Amino acid sequence: MLKIEQLVRCNRRLLQNVYPLVSGDFTSHCRKFSSNSENKNKNEFSYMNDSRNNKQYVLPLLSALGVSIGVGIYYFSNRNKRTLIAASPCTEVESLGGQPIRGLPLYTLKDVAKHSTKETRIWVTYNQGVYDITDFVDEHPGGSIIMMAAGGALDPFWLIYGLHKGTAILKMLETYRIGNLSQKEAKDNIKDVNDPYSADPKRHPALIVNLTRPFCAEPPSTILTESFITPAELFYVRNHLPVPEVDPAEYNLTIGGIGVKSTEMSLNDIKQFPKHTITATLQCAGNRRMEMAKVKPMKGLSWSVGAMGCATFSGAKLRDVLISLGYDECNTKAKHVQFEGLDLDPANNPYGASIPIEKAMDPKGDVLIAYEMNGMPLLPDHGFPVRMLVPGNAGARSVKWLGAITVAEEESNTHWQRIDYKGFSPSTEWENADFESAPAIQALPVTSAICDPTENDTVKVINGKITLKGYAWSGGGSKIVRVDITPDCGKTWYVADITNQETKNAPHHWSWSLWKAEIPIKTKDSSIEVWVKAVDSSFNTQPETFENTYNFRGVLANAYHRVRINLKH
């Protein structure tokens, strides 16, 4: 297994020489993913295999992103394996959607432009396809932002929201198809659009890429338990928009809202506040979606267990900053603190999210305006030069490339707050979901994972035992009090040793707990399934399966982690 130190060292010579990385122990890790490729729901997802043409995919990718061939090859080899495992309909498939269809009427861009309201019907184009999406706009998961494309082309928007270029969405789009556009006009639609992702930074090749635009990637799980502190280069990345280029000398944070004196702060201004360093685990609300997607296909990135990491973050306490600007804790009008990023969508609207005022102002809530990660300036992918850190909460609330803070009565108005990142009952679907009344995800539930071995690994039984390693964590400041492992589907449970854990007490314990378990093997079977569940300081534990906690967004996927391994007796 390639160790973290090697990987971080490798990163420095990435541009000079990446090829050697894709070899040895590290490629054996890749092979693990490859061996996962058995698709248990073949009928449901077989279209994904059919529609994939790796060469078609990887070549435009390389040119479009301008990354090195080494990274591309790594990406290709891993990416290919991941899509076979996952049930995500969000895979990028360039070959689908908007191909001319014989027998449909030919429209011009001028024709399309006449259809931009519900009254005139709402038309859009994608590639050479023309679509009447009037009946869809109210159901659009991203909300009214879709109306920006009304009477025009989707293509420039989807350059930013790359998530749309998945089989499921492209297929759904075709159900609204009404006509064709000429090849020339389709090209005109995108010829003046610069690649919004061209300024994205180089990434560490060890990251397993889930989506390139916006960039979303996780480290291999076996690396996660190597170190209590995850190196920033290997920390999962979940961007929602292109990475903005911010000059720290020009950096400006706008602060205002209820009970707060409107202010602009430079990076240096922020650094004048007492510097606090917090060790915290961040987790994407969609971590482990890959497992939940086995119940039913769903929208969202196909994360394995690695959309999670633990780092130290240093910065000013949001509480200190707000109080310095006159905020009075007895203020009862303020309910939320909204954050805006400097990352912009095609209409120049920033990424945004909010947290409840209770969390923001809790003297022990440790919400930071952070400018360092693991003692260094933030990396571009992690919010350089300034990001929020909201420990205990879903990663989506720790807004990166922080541009503005607003104390408000209402939650952030972005769809990331109001629509995305919400949990629903298993039988609720997009069509009948009441996004308005469902609460936004803030604190995350207890979870755990077996990081090493991974699915289908072969493990040697030594002195009648096998060794497992993994993580456990609970949101909201809860601390892990126990990790239980069973090698026989719950007949026998063993308590794992917690090998790394901070001493801080609940409910202000933000970091994860790493564990190790030596499990007696009493069977002579050639393979077993091992399960892990964690228990936190409120004695909450994980649900047993995903069937009864399924939600159509695939968030909050915290059921027992189950890994099938081969035994070498």
Add this chain to the structure above:
Amino acid sequence: MLKIEQLVRCNRRLLQNVYPLVSGDFTSHCRKFSSNSENKNKNEFSYMNDSRNNKQYVLPLLSALGVSIGVGIYYFSNRNKRTLIAASPCTEVESLGGQPIRGLPLYTLKDVAKHSTKETRIWVTYNQGVYDITDFVDEHPGGSIIMMAAGGALDPFWLIYGLHKGTAILKMLETYRIGNLSQKEAKDNIKDVNDPYSADPKRHPALIVNLTRPFCAEPPSTILTESFITPAELFYVRNHLPVPEVDPAEYNLTIGGIGVKSTEMSLNDIKQFPKHTITATLQCAGNRRMEMAKVKPMKGLSWSVGAMGCATFSGAKLRDVLISLGYDECNTKAKHVQFEGLDLDPANNPYGASIPIEKAMDPKGDVLIAYEMNGMPLLPDHGFPVRMLVPGNAGARSVKWLGAITVAEEESNTHWQRIDYKGFSPSTEWENADFESAPAIQALPVTSAICDPTENDTVKVINGKITLKGYAWSGGGSKIVRVDITPDCGKTWYVADITNQETKNAPHHWSWSLWKAEIPIKTKDSSIEVWVKAVDSSFNTQPETFENTYNFRGVLANAYHRVRINLKH
């Protein structure tokens, strides 16, 4: 169904005329319990049925407790039903234990008194039995307190710790049997002991009694959802020792410990602090043990879903009182705040428990030194005149009849803190449990229950639907965000309407949420099993079953609540 108002009104005339209560709608509720009596684990628990003789039991009970015949009859009729449902080995069975056994040597009290140390072997007597318990003392769940009986009789202690008089413990005791005591000496052992429970108050006859000494009882579940605020008379009671008689004019609270000026406070002194009123749900950590006990028999009271209630509590904030006595929040030596009750064990040691200093000092933690419940002075069973209220935590930490508060480095040294009320892994048993390292239960996990209908009720399908009512709650200040119901074992989930909920936000939401659900019935089956699970503001949810969360103490029993009901189509 008898309504709460009626029940409370009835209480006032309890001593004059109790008989009418045990009739009409209320007895039909009792019948519900009766119809629950199917014992699914007949093999495991059949000894309980064999050993029970209701007449033998109820007559000594009536004379010993001196309660009215009306209460006795109610108690008897309910008690009988409950024991058939439950799997608890802790049922009081007077006829077992200490009967003379032919062929064993006859010892005198003098002989026994020579065996009071490990070196001389530790002997005790119970009734006419003589036992060598040397090999058991280290395993005693109650800790070293057992050594107080070394060389003497258990009988006076068990008058207080009535829980011991259960089949399982009496049977286990017999495995240490070495001889007999004469009948005369056995009588001498208890003749001078006054009944320590003679001063216990009268209780509301609607309470379903789990244990009389100490008194432990819960209201029928159907009553719980009648009102957001549970009347004090119907609030579950979980006493650990006899109820002390405290004269409020003489009441004295001793406060001291790390960083605090040692003080005595009268009730009037406490009332000088700002009065805060908190609505909070209290729950026994063993609530719903009855369900977990179906997995495997266990020690502990056989609670149904009613060891839980919601009330307003008024009093001084512990934080305010400690700060007034000089406690500095920056003190890093203090780790716990210990509470002692005025209820005493046979050696005059009080009931005691502690909470972490973080909870005690949290400005929003709402820990109260409470002197009112639902706007009235506390009832004797609920801690008159002063008790702790630790909202969000296990009821055991809200120490009643408060006698002392001590800020300390260590947890309370009582076995209720150090041994009882701890959670363990499913495969851990008494013998291999590490009580030292297991954390004491403080905040409780998310739970919910269907309160109406109850098991085996017949429910009319009206317009294709049935109506269910119940509660949901989560400890640690979490708020319920959703309650899911399934009438078909998880194939379809319906979201219940939350009918009563406070607006306070997590993590400072202490009260429960009442819910109601109208569930479509699509089956023609004559009976179905309905399940409920709740989701809290950290999106923690309940475990599906008790099998994988079983613990030998039967605490933290928060799996899905499942109720089988008959349908009238």
